[in-house]
Amino acid sequence: MQLGMIGLGKMGGNMAARLRDKGHEVVGYDAFSEERDVDTLAALVDRLAAPRVVWVMVPAGDPTASTIAELGDLLAEGDLVIEGGNSHYADDRARAEELSAKGIGYVDAGVSGGVWGRSNGYGIMVGGSAEDVERARPVFDSLVPDEGGGFVHAGRVGAGHFVKMVHNGIEYGMMQAFGEGYELMVASGLVDNVPGTFESWREGTVVRSWLLDLLSRALEEDPELSRLRGYAEDSGEGRWTVQAAVDHAVPAPAITASLYARFASRQDDSPAMKVVAALRNQFGGHAVTKAEDSGDA
Structure with a gap:
């Protein structure tokens, strides 16, 4: 498959490398990485042949929200967005509905494997329609361990990030x-x-x-x-x-x-434990000063 990968950090960069090793064409973009293949999201979309599949692998929160919002204006009907960051599952439905109104599909993907994933494979947990998940299945199959397993279509949109x-x-x-x-x-x-x-x-x-x-x-x-x-x-x-x-x-x-x-x-000096220490001192005379606790007295 041809795939756009947005976010080329420790996870996204290694995922892109594994996919390339498996024969996929990956067009990568990251605003902060010199390893990117294009310089803007618009250029990434232009590089991909329609219908496009784009994987978003940026930090959860505002970076993900702004990236998907921009993609919503750049992509076309029939395209598919895979959101692979550690987003809150409750955000997925709203994003899917906004993209669906433009005819763009949405799959949420939980990814586990850390920095070892490139060589060992990743665990992939996805949520979305059966049609959208099946469309991206060659990518998922290449990311999971070579010996098989490691993939689940957990349920509808949001289920991937929930699990x-x-x-x-x-x-x-x-x-x-x-x-x-x-x-x-x-x-x-x-x-x-x-x-x-x-x-x-x-x-x-x-x-x-x-x-x-x-x-x-x-x-x-x-x-x-x-x-x-x-x-x-x-x-x-x-x-x-x-x-x-x-x-x-x-x-x-x-x-x-x-x-x-x-x-x-x-906590260098837990406020809660200060209360515990104070109470022990009050009822039992168990006083411990900072100097005593640190070994200085």
Whole structure:
């Protein structure tokens, strides 16, 4: 197929490269990349033969909204937009309706695989009509792992981003569990080989996974993780997953706790824990000054 790829960052650039490796013609555009094939969105649209397929792979929020709005003015009836960023699923229906009024199709695609996707393949989760999804299927088939699997047409417009959101919420919980297990083994004073323990779990255990493989790799490079800060951002999907759980009255304590743990990681001196320390001091005389806590006194 011929495909326009808008956004050539860590994900979009590697996806474009994988598609080219598989024989597709990819016309790439990114306002901030020298790797682009054209200099404007209008030039990208002009380069593609109608009916066009354009994949948008830019940051969620205003960049995605403005890109799709501009495409709505440039594309023609019969063209198709695939929105592959980490957008909120609730935004997909409005975008699809706006494009549909002009005869332009819309598919939302959740993409997982990170920087390893070019060589290993990606997980692709899409929402949209069966006709639009089938039209882009050669692209999806080339992006997923060579051994097969990794693709789902999850449902109507919005379903792709919804299941990717849930996927990332689960990822939050798994990462937090590995982190807590690491800290517990280190704190025990009993386990001499924590990296070796995680390495041993990669085969034959019920917790073996790609995340475990990546953790083992990280510990091989830096056994005490001394080169890292204990700080973790959240990309938004964890918050959306928790909000969706509230909206649908679905208990999600593990995912919720993992999100809050990321918030806690950004605090050098937690206000909440200051309150806990103050209360312990009031009822039990457990006073800890900053100097004592830091080891200076």
